[in-house]
Structures are given as structure tokens and as C-alpha cells.
Amino acid sequence: MQEFFFGKLTLDALPHHWYTIGATATIAIMGLICAAVLTKTKRWSWLWNEWLTSTDPKKIGTMYMIFAAVMFVRGMIDSGMILLQQSIAADSQGYLTAEHFQEIFTSHGDIMVFFVTMGFFFGFMNWILPLQIGARDLAFPFLNSLGFWLTAAGGALINLFFTCGGHFANTGWLAIAPLSELEFNPGAGVDYLIWSLQLSGLGTLLAGINFVVTIIKKRAPGMSLMKMPLFVWTSLCAMILVISAFPVLTATTLLLWFDRILDMHIFTVGVGGNQMMYFNLIWMWGHPEVYILVIPAFGMFSEIVSTFSQKKVSGYTSMVYAAFAITFLSYLVWLHHFFTMGAGADVNSFFGIVTMLIAIPSGVQVFNWILTMYKGRVTFSSPMYWFIGFICLFTLGGMAGVLMASPPADFQVHNSLFLVAHFHTMIIGVALFGIFAGLTYWFPKIMGFTLDERLGKRAFWFWLIGYFISFVPLYLLGFMGATRRLDHYAASTGWQPFYVTSALGFAIISCGVITQIVQLIVSIRKRKQHLDTTGDPWNGRTLEWSTSSPPPFYNFALIPTVTSRDEFWQMKQSNRHLENHYEDIELPKNTGMGIYISGFAFALGFALVWQILWLAILAPFGIVVCLTIRSLDDHTEYVLPAEKVMQVESERG
Amino acid sequence: MSDDIKVFGFWIYLMTDLVIFAVLFATYAVLRDSTFGGPSGNDLFDMPFAFAETIILLTSSFTCSLATLSVYRAKKNSVIFWFAATFALGAAFLFLEFSEFSKFIRMGAGPQRSGFLSSFFSLVGIHGLHISIGLLWMVISMFSIWLRGLLAPTVSKIFRLALYWHFLDVVWIFIFTAVYGMSRL
Numbered sequence: 001m002q003e004f005f006f007g008k009l010t011l012d013a014l015p016h017h018w019y020t021i022g023a024t025a026t027i028a029i030m031g032l033i034c035a036a037v038l039t040k041t042k043r044w045s046w047l048w049n050e051w052l053t054s055t056d057p058k059k060i061g062t063m064y065m066i067f068a069a070v071m072f073v074r075g076m077i078d079s080g081m082i083l084l085q086q087s088i089a090a091d092s093q094g095y096l097t098a099e100h101f102q103e104i105f106t107s108h109g110d111i112m113v114f115f116v117t118m119g120f121f122f123g124f125m126n127w128i129l130p131l132q133i134g135a136r137d138l139a140f141p142f143l144n145s146l147g148f149w150l151t152a153a154g155g156a157l158i159n160l161f162f163t164c165g166g167h168f169a170n171t172g173w174l175a176i177a178p179l180s181e182l183e184f185n186p187g188a189g190v191d192y193l194i195w196s197l198q199l200s201g202l203g204t205l206l207a208g209i210n211f212v213v214t215i216i217k218k219r220a221p222g223m224s225l226m227k228m229p230l231f232v233w234t235s236l237c238a239m240i241l242v243i244s245a246f247p248v249l250t251a252t253t254l255l256l257w258f259d260r261i262l263d264m265h266i267f268t269v270g271v272g273g274n275q276m277m278y279f280n281l282i283w284m285w286g287h288p289e290v291y292i293l294v295i296p297a298f299g300m301f302s303e304i305v306s307t308f309s310q311k312k313v314s315g316y317t318s319m320v321y322a323a324f325a326i327t328f329l330s331y332l333v334w335l336h337h338f339f340t341m342g343a344g345a346d347v348n349s350f351f352g353i354v355t356m357l358i359a360i361p362s363g364v365q366v367f368n369w370i371l372t373m374y375k376g377r378v379t380f381s382s383p384m385y386w387f388i389g390f391i392c393l394f395t396l397g398g399m400a401g402v403l404m405a406s407p408p409a410d411f412q413v414h415n416s417l418f419l420v421a422h423f424h425t426m427i428i429g430v431a432l433f434g435i436f437a438g439l440t441y442w443f444p445k446i447m448g449f450t451l452d453e454r455l456g457k458r459a460f461w462f463w464l465i466g467y468f469i470s471f472v473p474l475y476l477l478g479f480m481g482a483t484r485r486l487d488h489y490a491a492s493t494g495w496q497p498f499y500v501t502s503a504l505g506f507a508i509i510s511c512g513v514i515t516q517i518v519q520l521i522v523s524i525r526k527r528k529q530h531l532d533t534t535g536d537p538w539n540g541r542t543l544e545w546s547t548s549s550p551p552p553f554y555n556f557a558l559i560p561t562v563t564s565r566d567e568f569w570q571m572k573q574s575n576r577h578l579e580n581h582y583e584d585i586e587l588p589k590n591t592g593m594g595i596y597i598s599g600f601a602f603a604l605g606f607a608l609v610w611q612i613l614w615l616a617i618l619a620p621f622g623i624v625v626c627l628t629i630r631s632l633d634d635h636t637e638y639v640l641p642a643e644k645v646m647q648v649e650s651e652r653g
Numbered sequence: 654m655s656d657d658i659k660v661f662g663f664w665i666y667l668m669t670d671l672v673i674f675a676v677l678f679a680t681y682a683v684l685r686d687s688t689f690g691g692p693s694g695n696d697l698f699d700m701p702f703a704f705a706e707t708i709i710l711l712t713s714s715f716t717c718s719l720a721t722l723s724v725y726r727a728k729k730n731s732v733i734f735w736f737a738a739t740f741a742l743g744a745a746f747l748f749l750e751f752s753e754f755s756k757f758i759r760m761g762a763g764p765q766r767s768g769f770l771s772s773f774f775s776l777v778g779i780h781g782l783h784i785s786i787g788l789l790w791m792v793i794s795m796f797s798i799w800l801r802g803l804l805a806p807t808v809s810k811i812f813r814l815a816l817y818w819h820f821l822d823v824v825w826i827f828i829f830t831a832v833y834g835m836s837r838l
Binding site: 139140205209210212213216217218243244246247248250251252255258259262263264265266268270271272273274277281624628631632634 | 657658659661662665666668669670672673676677679680683684687688689691764765766767768769771772774775789793797801804806810
């Protein structure tokens with residue numbers, strides 16, 4: 001009977017370790033505080049009507065960013081725990097068990113990749129991309145809402161193990177088989193990982209389809225492909241990677257789950273399974289994924305360097321081709337993640353050479369960025385600080401990457417901390433610095449006031465110095481033979497001082513994060529002094545700056561007709577203004593279906609993790625009912641009449 | 654929102670689904686000889702049976718096209734009739750697939766037997782899952798046409814349903830060739 005109602009879920013699954021009790025209590029207290037504030041200010045219906053059910057990409061974008069920021073703090077705590085353990089675990093077990101340590105680095109990786117970096121990028125794309133192409137909305141507003149909520153459901157599921165189960169996967173972020181097989185990994189941890197990635201992966205895929213269609217079909221009249229801002233181009237590249245790579249993740253993790261639940265033998269040891277196929281499949285998704293994490297940042301930096309140099313971006317056409325070359329090459333390099341598999345010299349050389357080739361388009365971009373500043377009127381606002389930091393770290397990390405692209409060299413540093421330092425250089429230096437630069441740059445557009453510059457620059461210095469103190473020791477440790485993911489080591493290796501230095505660097509980076517939080521609070525409190533009344537605080541070049549800050553919910557009262565690459569800049573130069581007559585606007589209605597469907601999807605994920613049969617049948621049924629109701633609803637849009645648009649516009653001044 | 658955009662988006666979705674099948678095909682290609690002492694494809698597969706499945710599914714694609722043609726002629730009852738025929742053929746296909754699966758499992762050649770059989774059941778089973786979803790979608794569409802007639806949004810969805818159904822047919826052709834046909838090689 002208990003088996004029927006609760007599947008494999010038993011009372012043992014309730015929190016009983018210090019960290020599961022602590023995390024569950026934290027989540028509960030945070031939830032209670034939010035609920036109390038909402039009740040006190042009577043804002044429940046406001047939250048539901050204005051935000052949770054919204055189909056406005058700007059609101060969905062804000063929700064993506066808040067979600068990503070919360071997950072970022074969660075991932076930061078993980079990295080602090082990892083480094084603390086490593087700096088005290090010389091000749092001792094430290095304060096974490098080996099099992100717990102492994103679970104921490106696994107969840108750190110998954111959370112930072114799937115929920116933080118991608119969450120922020122989807123936030124930016126939702127906010128900025130429609131504005132840059134002169135569109136009012138994405139191609140599929142409902143899918144956009146559904147995609148966000150599926151991602152959020154995945155994020156909830158990955159943290160649910162604190163409350164139900166107590167153990168996460170201990171396999172590393174890719175759940176490498178056969179370690180992730182039932183034989184070596186009984187328990188719900190790996191299933192949590194699989195179903196969290198299935199849900200968020202589906203959300204990502206829906207968003208990917210949505211953005212590709214939006215970019216291809218929803219551009220303002222006159223905006224030919226070669227007139228698109230570079231952020232739109234790089235988003236297109238990243239989304240092409242999403243739609244071609246994410247199905248591989250879905251299929252691979254599904255096959256892994258089949259192995260676990262149906263006792264299949266696809267990736268198992270013996271009975272005809274093939275473990276190396278898991279490496280191949282997961283990295284066929286994984287390498288494009290790495291570029292999904294950095295390519296949008298390339299576009300953001302292109303916008304930023306051009307704006308703050310008051311000059312058009314150097315070599316626009318070559319930038320576009322470079323982005324596409326990187327996109328294309330990223331499909332052909334997956335094997336460099338496991339040169340040591342023993343595929344043979346021919347195969348290794350092919351993948352080694354293709355990997356090195358990526359340095360060429362990357363170099364084209366770096367030189368173009370530098371040339372954009374050349375003879376420009378450069379203003380060193382804080383986005384430019386992040387930009388300069390990015391150029392340094394991108395070059396450094398890229399060099400380390402080219403070093404490892406050579407198979408013989410890779411054999412020496414494979415799976416060492418050198419590799420860990422390399423990809424952190426890329427993810428911090430490119431993706432995170434891009435996100436921080438973008439946040440500072442577009443914050444006035446999103447919120448209507450600029451961020452505090454002084455604190456922003458201070459946060460940058462904490463981050464940059466903290467980065468070097470934290471990761472240079474890891475490069476060195478890698479050369480000294482320290483492998484990644486060590487929960488303890490012998491003191492005679494002499495590694496401890498390096499680990500301690502690295503943890504010190506983490507503390508400095510944490511100061512940077514705290515400075516950023518303070519910066520946000522200070523900026524909100526002093527917003528009256530930093531109001532952006534013009535909608536164009538940086539003397540920008542692209543169409544998003546032609547709207548007010550924040551833009552009206554319909555983005556553009558009248559869709560602009562585009563004539564040149566830096567359309568808004570040209571408008572300012574030729575003193576051309578947007579016309580002032582109004583038309584009826586068709587806009588999507590809000591809908592709660594995205595939340596309902598994701599709620600059922602979350603229940604399905606939970607049911608499959610714990611093998612609760614009745615719920616696993618009920619939840620898909622709920623999804624089908626929701627989809628049917630939605631598909632029979634013919635009135636998903638409403639018309640905002642021209643008079644109303646005029647009224648809104650005049651109220652805004 | 655224009656129909657054009659929806660059809661374009663749906664095509665992209667179909668391509669992503671095709672990538673899922675590509676992974677499953679690749680898995681099958683890698684594992685087809687990993688029989689671990691168990692039965693191979695040559696021992697198990699009944700070609701006339703698989704051919705019958707193929708003919709049934711191809712015919713269902715034909716009736717599905719007749720349904721879309723009736724949509725052009727705005728004949729509501731004939732749309733429902735041809736979709737009902739498509740549904741019946743799809744259900745027959747699914748029944749045959751189930752009977753084949755249960756036969757294999759009874760013979761001791763279930764998905765647990767070997768890497769080869771795991772990949773076979775995954776590939777063919779996931780295609781079958783897609784067929785089931787298509788059938789469910791068809792039932793809902795038929796009800797919607799029956800109750801509300803051929804409204805513009807319904808028609809738009811019917812075309813996408815037809816695209817989906819033909820897509821599954823194309824995937825099956827590859828399964829028939831790569832799984833059943835090539836087992837004789």
C-alpha cells in the first residue's frame with residue numbers, strides 16, 4: 001500500500017543531515033518571508049496577474065534574471081564549500097564526507113551551467129532582442145512563458161533533493177555512465193539530475209525554437225539580416241546550437257534513465273552496453289552547450305565596446321562570419337573532451353586540429369573588438385571595465401584551451417585542475433563578465449535608472465583580482481598533477497598552500513558579489529539621482545535605446561522602418577524621429593497555462609524520480625487537459641486601440 | 654499571429670525531434686551487434702510482419718492527406734471520416750508493434766537481454782510513443798472539428814498535425830530500412 005502511494009519514497013528521505021535540514025529550513029523561511037510580505041502589502045493578485053502569468057517578454061526576462069540570480073547564490077555557496085573542504089583536507093577528511101563532496105561539485109556544475117548562465121542569457125534575450133529588432137513580442141508568447149516555467153520547474157526539482165531524498169547525484173555534472181548506472185548509483189540522486197535536466201532542457205529547447213523564429217520572421221521592415229545588431233546575430237548562433245544540440249541531451253539522458261529504470265543495457269558495463277557511447281553522446285551536446293554559454297556574451301560585448309567607443313563596430317561582416325564559424329566548428333570538436341579514450345592518433349589529430357581552428361575566428365573577434373576602440377572616443381564606464389577584463393581573460397583562457405587542443409599535451413593535463421582553471425576562466429571571464437557588463441549596460445533600459453558606477457567598478461576589481469588569486473593556483477596545481485574533484489589529499493604533495501590561496505581568491509570574489517548586491521540596493525535607494533529620462537543614457541546605437549526607459553509594454557507605438565545597421569545612431573545623426581501617429585496594436589493575453597503545465601511536469605518529474613505510478617499517470621493527463629484547453633481557446637490575443645496607445649504615450653511624456 | 658510563423662516554428666520543432674531520432678539511430682547502429690550471446694536481429698525480425706506494419710502506416714499517411722484535401726474543400730464530415738480512418742490505421746500499427754514487443758519479451762528477448770535489444774526497444778518504442786501522441790492529438794482534433802466546425806485556428810492545427818504524421822511516417826521508413834531490412838545483411 002505504501003509502495004503504491006509513495007513509490008520508493010520513505011520516511012528516511014526526510015531531511016536529517018545538517019545540510020538538508022539547513023537548506024530545507026532556509027527555503028521554508030524564504031518562502032514564508034515572501035508570503036508574509038505579499039500578504040501584508042496585498043500583492044498576491046498583483047504577483048499573479050502582472051508577473052507570473054505574463055506573456056510580455058520583458059517581464060519573463062526579468063523573471064529569468066531573478067531566478068538566475070537566486071540560483072547564482074546557491075551555486076556560489078557550493079563553490080565555497082568545495083574550496084573550504086579542499087583547503088583543509090590535507091591528510092584529513094576535512095568537514096565533508098567524500099560522498100557529500102561529490103554531490104556538491106555535481107550540483108555546482110549543473111546549477112551554474114543550466115540555471116545561472118543560461119537563465120541570465122535568456123533573460124537578456126527576452127528583454128533586449130525584441131527591442132533590437134523592432135518587434136513587439138516574440139513569435140510564440142505562450143511558449144515563452146511555458147519555457148520559462150519549465151526551466152523554473154527544473155530548478156525546483158534540482159533543489160528538491162534537500163527536502164525529499166537527501167542525496168543528489170555524485171557523478172559530476174554530466175552524469176557520466178557507467179558511474180551513473182543503477183549498479184553503482186542506487187538511490188534517487190541521479191534520477192533527480194536526469195529529470196531536472198529533462199524539464200529545463202525542454203524549456204530551453206522551446207525558448208530556442210521561439211528565438212530562432214522570432215529573429216527570422218519578426219524583424220522590423222528594412223532590417224535585413226546584415227543590418228541586425230551583433231547581439232541578435234550571436235543570439236541566433238546560440239539558439240541554432242540549442243535547437244540542434246539540446247535534443248541530444250534529452251535523448252541521451254532518457255536512454256540513461258531507461259538503463260536505470262527498465263534495466264536496459266545501453267551504457268552499462270557488460271551485457272552489450274557501451275559506456276564510451278555515453279561520453280560521445282553527452283559531449284556531442286556538451287561542446288555546443290559550452291558555446292551556447294559564451295557566444296551570446298560575444299554579441300553583448302560587441303554592442304558595449306561600440307557604444308562606449310562612440311564608433312561602429314569594426315569589421316561587422318567578419319564578426320558575423322566569425323560567430324558562424326565558431327558555431328559550425330563547435331559541432332566538430334566534442335572528442336577533445338576525451339582524447340585519452342584511445343580513439344587512435346588519426347581521430348585525435350582530426351579533433352585536435354579542428355579545436356585549434358576555433359582560435360582563428362576567436363582571434364578575428366578579439367582584434368575587431370580592440371580595433372573598435374582604436375581612434376574611438378572611449379568612455380571608461382563600468383561595462384568597459386568588464387569588457388577589458390573579458391579581453392584579458394578570454395585570451396588567457398583561450399591560450400590554455402589551444403594548449404590542451406594538442407592531444408599529447410592534453411594527456412598530461414587531462415582531468416586535472418588545469419582543465420578546471422581553463423573552463424572557469426572562460427565561463428567567468430566570458431559568460432559571467434558578459435552578464436555583469438550587460439546588466440550594467442541595459443539596467444537603465446530595464447529599470448529606468450542607472451546602477452551606481454563607483455560600486456560597480458569596485459565589484460569589478462574584486463572579481464578580477466579574486467579571479468586571479470583563485471584560479472592561477474589551480475593552473476599551477478594542474479601542472480603539479482592535482483586531479484580535479486579531490487576531496488582529500490596527502491599533505492606531502494605540498495598542494496595545501498595553493499588550495500588555501502584559491503579559497504582566499506574565492507573570498508575576494510564573494511566580496512565582489514556582496515558589493516554587487518550592495519550596488520543594487522544603493523542604486524534603488526538613490527534612483528532619483530540616476531533616473532534615465534531620455535531612454536538613451538549611453539548615447540547608444542541600436543533600436544532599444546530609441547524607446548523610453550523602461551519601454552511601454554507594447555515596446556514600440558509604431559514599428560520603425562530600418563535603413564541602416566546602427567539605426568538609432570543614424571536617426572540621431574540625421575535628426576530623424578519616429579513618426580507620431582498611432583495604430584491598433586495586437587498583443588497576447590496573459591495566461592496561467594504555462595504555470596499549470598509546468599506544475600504537472602514538475603509532478604511528473606517527481607513521480608518518475610520516486611517511481612510513484614499513479615502520479616506518473618495523472619500528471620501527463622493533466623498536461624494533456626491543459627494543452628487541450630489552451631488549443632481550443634481562440635481568443636489568446638487582444639487589441640489595444642490606437643486611442644489607448646496615444647493615451648499611454650502622452651502619459652509617459 | 655500569422656500561420657506562416659506557426660508552420661515555420663513547427664518545422665523547426667520537427668527538426669529537433671529528428672535529432673532525437675538521430676541519436677536513437679546512432680545508438681542502434683553502435684549496439685546492433687552487441688547481442689551478448691542473445692538473439693540477433695536476423696533471428697528475431699519477421700520481415701513480412703514489419704512490411705505489413707509499413708504498409709499500414711503508409712496507408713495512414715495517405716488517408717491523412719485525404720483528410721487535409723477535404724479541409725481545402727471545407728467538407729467537415731469527410732475530414733472527420735478520413736481522420737477516423739487514419740486513426741484506425743495508426744491504432745492498428747500500434748497494436749502490431751505491441752504484439753511484436755510482447756512476443757519478443759515472452760521469447761526472453763526483452764530490452765534487458767542485451768545492448769542490441771535495449772537500443773531496439775528504445776528506438777522503435779519512442780517512435781511508437783510519438784505515434785500514440787499523434788493519435789491522441791487526432792482524437793482531440795476530431796472532437797474539435799465535430800463540435801466547432803472547420804474554424805481557421807483548427808485548420809491551422811490540422812495542417813501541423815498532418816505534418817507531424819507524415820514526419821513519423823518518414824522516420825518509420827528509416828526504421829524499416831535500418832532496423833528490419835539491414836538485419837538480413
